[in-house]
Amino acid sequence: MFVFVCAGCGAELTTPVSQVSLPVHAHQVYGNGAQLPVLMETGTFAVDPEPWGPPWRKWEHIHPDEAAVRGVYAPVHALSDGAPGAIAIAPGDVRGVRLVPEERGGACCGLDGTGGPNTACEACGLLVATRVDDCSLWQAVWLAPNAVQRLPLDGVDTEPLSWEELVEDGRSTPPFEPVATWASRLGSSHHWTWSPRWEAAAGRALAHLLAASGGQPVTVPNGLAEEVFQRALDALLPGGRQKRRATLTGPGLPAPEAGVDIFLVPVHPQTGQAWTPGGPTASAYPVPLPFGVWLWMAFPPPPPPVPASGGVPDDVLREPVGRRLGGGSGWRPDFDDSHPPRPPHLFRIDRRTFHHTLARLPAVRSPWLREILDSHTHQRYIALF
Structure with a gap:
């Protein structure tokens, strides 16, 4: 320290x-x-x-x-x-x-x-x-x-947690959260929306996914990864039968299948180092995700075991922090009811983070990728960002 x-x-x-x-x-x-x-x-x-x-x-x-x-x-x-x-x-x-x-x-x-x-x-x-x-x-x-x-400070140095300890600790970042607005004459207010953290994380990751694509279409895993990335990938990359596959990989997940070109990997929250696979898959392109976002994607909490009735009113703030339980016993959603309200709109990627990241990747010097950078502000892409 x-x-x-x-x-x-x-x-x-x-x-x-x-x-x-x-x-x-x-x-x-x-x-x-x-x-x-x-x-x-x-x-x-x-x-x-x-x-x-x-x-x-x-x-x-x-x-x-x-x-x-x-x-x-x-x-x-x-x-x-x-x-x-x-x-x-x-x-x-x-x-x-x-x-x-x-x-x-x-x-x-x-x-x-x-x-x-x-x-x-x-x-x-x-x-x-x-x-x-x-x-x-x-x-x-x-x-x-x-x-x-x-x-x-002498005597208070601490070692970073191992990947296994991070997974066991289970500090994930929920995809939805309440965002407050500045107080007005009517008082302060808030609304539930896609997490700003997720939107920024997706901006950085999308830039890397495009660089890893080589100009070919890319598919991502079903679930939240698909909801976050696939619309943008389909809009920004050409169609075709030959697709590059991206998959989630990292600590606690089984070894990826052969033929995967791109890995969505976690970044260590203390060291900033991305998780690196070993063996024959080491040549795949690693796309970095903040550890909390990756953990929620890799180990999503299950839906409620029974249909919920009632629940906490939308104007009551909650702290939605998912926590993975040790010993393979699954997840405990730390909400005062089973799940937070889901935003009514599609996920949008943070434009500034996307542009900041892509402009700093050497691959952007390729004409096709530079064209995406120059045109991502066009009207036809406004629903993505």
């Missing part, structure tokens, strides 16, 4: 925190006026390897060779010229800082961080972090990498 201190005076700025992988939805912009929860779990931090924050340069001012050196192979709106390595932590884990009102930047319902650091060290006044809590953004404090230092 670590604490972060001010690079100017050495004052402690955080409680003890341990490193985890950066959530795929870290920079997601979701909906309009949505009130998203805190990005990071208490006691954790994650590092963004890419530059983040101002100053920004628009694509027309960046030479393609420079962008390629930075791992960007297709046009994006802008690239940050800020320092790489910003550190995301939960706002409740910050200590010894104060907001600087004149540095609030452009904002709607809160702080959006577009103006750069807006939080200073109380002891010396150095700007050390950017607080983000505006509507449609995940709430977080982003420590500036050039204004803080990370100090290890």
Whole structure:
């Protein structure tokens, strides 16, 4: 574990925190006026390897060779010229800082961080972090990498969980969740919808599925994977008899069949490493999914054993966290009734995450894949994103 201190005076700025992988939805912009929860779990931090924050340069001012050196192979709106390595932590884990009102930047319902650091060290006044809590953004404090230092704590180092321990622990991410809106004269409200986490995860995974396809049609497993990906794959890829197969694989699942070209694999939530198959299937293309999303797809909870009557009213909030029981005894849905309300609309993939990921895959330099990137905003694809 670590604490972060001010690079100017050495004052402690955080409680003890341990490193985890950066959530795929870290920079997601979701909906309009949505009130998203805190990005990071208490006691954790994650590092963004890419530059983040101002100053920004628009694509027309960046030479393609420079962008390629930075791992960007297709046009994006802008690239940050800020320092790489910003550190995301939960706002409740910050200590010894104060907001600087004149540095609030452009904002709607809160702080959006577009103006750069807006939080200073109380002891010396150095700007050390950017607080983000505006509507449609995940709430977080982003420590500036050039204004803080990370100090290890003696005697409290912990080893990452093994894949088997993660499956046994069973912390999955439900595909539906309540999303709140900002309070109005009528009071706060919320609605059940497809999880923003799932939409961002699908955006990254779809980019990899397209890169793995080689321009051929792709099929995914029945169930939630089909509901999430197949519509988009069928719309974006040509039809044909020769199809590439994608399947879920990973810890706790049987070895995949021969002839599978693409694997949907989990990403370790602590290390950020994707699960890698061994043996003759090691050459298949691994498509990364956040562990909680993968776990729900790989081990979906069973339907209610008997028809439910009544249930909790839709305007009552619940915490829908599925948990897999040990010893092969199945799932316990942690709802106060059997299942959360299902959204009335089809699943949509997060457009920004899809574009961000695809522009950073070398395969996007292929003309057919570049055409998909350039045209995915067209009207005919609007129902997918």
